[in-house]
Amino acid sequence: MTDLKNMEVCGSVMDGVAEKGGVLESPTKKADPVKYVAYPIRWLVLFVFVFYSASNSMQWVQYTIIQDAVVKYYDVSSSKVYWTSMVFMMVYIPLIFPASFLLDKTNLRVTTIIGCFGTCAGAWLKVFSVPPDMFWLGFLGQTVVAISQVFVLNVPPRLAAVWFGEDQVSVACSIGVFGNQLGVAFGFVFPPMLVRASGTIEQIGNDFKLMFYLVAGITSVLFVFILLFFKAAPATPPSAAAEHGASLDSNFLSSLKKLVTNRNFVLLLISYGINVGVYYAISTLLNDLILRYYEGAQVDAGRIGLCIVVSGMVGSVVCGFILDKTRRFKETTMALYAASVVGMIIFTFTLSCGYIAVVYLSSILLGFFMTGYLPVGFEFGSEITFPEPEGTTSGLLNASSQVFGILTTLLYEQMLSKTHDRWANLTLCGLLVVGTVITAFIRADLRRQAHQPAVKP
Numbered sequence: 001m002t003d004l005k006n007m008e009v010c011g012s013v014m015d016g017v018a019e020k021g022g023v024l025e026s027p028t029k030k031a032d033p034v035k036y037v038a039y040p041i042r043w044l045v046l047f048v049f050v051f052y053s054a055s056n057s058m059q060w061v062q063y064t065i066i067q068d069a070v071v072k073y074y075d076v077s078s079s080k081v082y083w084t085s086m087v088f089m090m091v092y093i094p095l096i097f098p099a100s101f102l103l104d105k106t107n108l109r110v111t112t113i114i115g116c117f118g119t120c121a122g123a124w125l126k127v128f129s130v131p132p133d134m135f136w137l138g139f140l141g142q143t144v145v146a147i148s149q150v151f152v153l154n155v156p157p158r159l160a161a162v163w164f165g166e167d168q169v170s171v172a173c174s175i176g177v178f179g180n181q182l183g184v185a186f187g188f189v190f191p192p193m194l195v196r197a198s199g200t201i202e203q204i205g206n207d208f209k210l211m212f213y214l215v216a217g218i219t220s221v222l223f224v225f226i227l228l229f230f231k232a233a234p235a236t237p238p239s240a241a242a243e244h245g246a247s248l249d250s251n252f253l254s255s256l257k258k259l260v261t262n263r264n265f266v267l268l269l270i271s272y273g274i275n276v277g278v279y280y281a282i283s284t285l286l287n288d289l290i291l292r293y294y295e296g297a298q299v300d301a302g303r304i305g306l307c308i309v310v311s312g313m314v315g316s317v318v319c320g321f322i323l324d325k326t327r328r329f330k331e332t333t334m335a336l337y338a339a340s341v342v343g344m345i346i347f348t349f350t351l352s353c354g355y356i357a358v359v360y361l362s363s364i365l366l367g368f369f370m371t372g373y374l375p376v377g378f379e380f381g382s383e384i385t386f387p388e389p390e391g392t393t394s395g396l397l398n399a400s401s402q403v404f405g406i407l408t409t410l411l412y413e414q415m416l417s418k419t420h421d422r423w424a425n426l427t428l429c430g431l432l433v434v435g436t437v438i439t440a441f442i443r444a445d446l447r448r449q450a451h452q453p454a455v456k457p
């Protein structure tokens with residue numbers, strides 16, 4: 001799909017047609033083939049979203065990856081620190097339905113502005129939580145950021161479908177998910193570098209102040225960028241599927257009913273939730289897991305988390321290209337899931353090897369497949385549920401992952417405290433095996449592909 005060469009960028013950035021319910025002009029001559037245009041500005045919209053998404057997800061593990069420092073400074077239990085991460089999963093479950101409804105009835109710009117404002121406001125609340133007796137305020141700020149997450153996680157497939165042509169939609173979705181992973185990577189690597197657990201109480205307080213001000217400043221700048229550059233939709237649809245979706249007068253409750261009665265989608269809900277739930281559990285308790293074998297390796301714990309996420313970002317983009325070229329959604333999903341099982345087994349048995357460099361390598365392998373699965377699951381869901389709104393589909397997938405994330409994290413925490421960590425990790429391996437089997441029963445009913453016109457030789 002070639003880009004439109006002469007695009008008018010002038011005018012208010014508030015302009016842009018609505019994604020749904022708007023009147024889309026089409027050629028009056030039926031004899032002429034419809035020519036769909038993918039506007040160059042789509043890349044600016046996508047990358048502004050990527051950094052906005054990153055600014056939200058970077059705060060997810062901001063406390064847990066430096067759990068020992070938080071416990072020492074605020075004099076709170078480790079369990080309370082873990083809940084600064086699990087609150088992201090907890091609030092998502094009830095709020096995803098009104099958030100999906102709002103996205104369905106308004107547009108990407110409205111919901112993105114709301115989410116970015118909340119992310120910024122939560123970050124600033126944490127700036128005022130530096131005193132040792134103000135952990136409750138930091139938790140409140142974390143909760144505000146968590147609430148804002150509902151306007152982030154379900155956007156990538158919707159944004160890709162609205163702005164990108166059929167030959168780029170999977171890559172665009174992968175890049176959108178890449179933003180969330182990029183933020184988690186920052187969340188893993190920078191807090192251990194900025195906050196020194198070995199310092200005095202006064203030094204740790206100054207470190208927290210620096211970290212919170214940096215995050216608040218970054219989110220403030222990104223909020224301005226969202227206001228200036230993020231548009232709701234292009235002037236004309238980029239593909240036949242996008243045109244068809246935009247022309248539908250969707251009903252949220254009707255869509256929800258169709259999704260929960262779609263056998264293939266229900267199976268995907270369960271398998272997707274298991275995979276992402278395991279990823280959430282490992283990420284939340286990674287600091288505790290690494291320090292069991294490598295004393296004083298707080299920075300290494302963050303870097304290992306970084307390896308998991310960065311390799312997953314590479315896996316996301318690679319799989320996005322594979323999907324765009326092959327259109328084999330079922331096969332790609334199945335292969336990634338099975339590979340995640342292998343990666344988790346290798347990670348489990350290399351933790352105790354005594355060489356942290358080996359743990360780095362096994363985490364890279366695990367991350368490439370496990371987090372590389374995230375956008376593939378989104379795209380597979382969009383394919384088997386078309387023409388239901390992508391925002392609703394991805395919202396349900398994320399809700400499933402939050403439910404499984406809470407259950408898996410609580411189970412993992414209990415097993416780590418009462419049994420050997422190897423048994424806890426093998427339990428996660430068993431869950432991934434179950435998810436792989438469930439994935440095998442999903443039929444490749446690619447409805448969105450069936451709606452696309454045949455490609456001319």
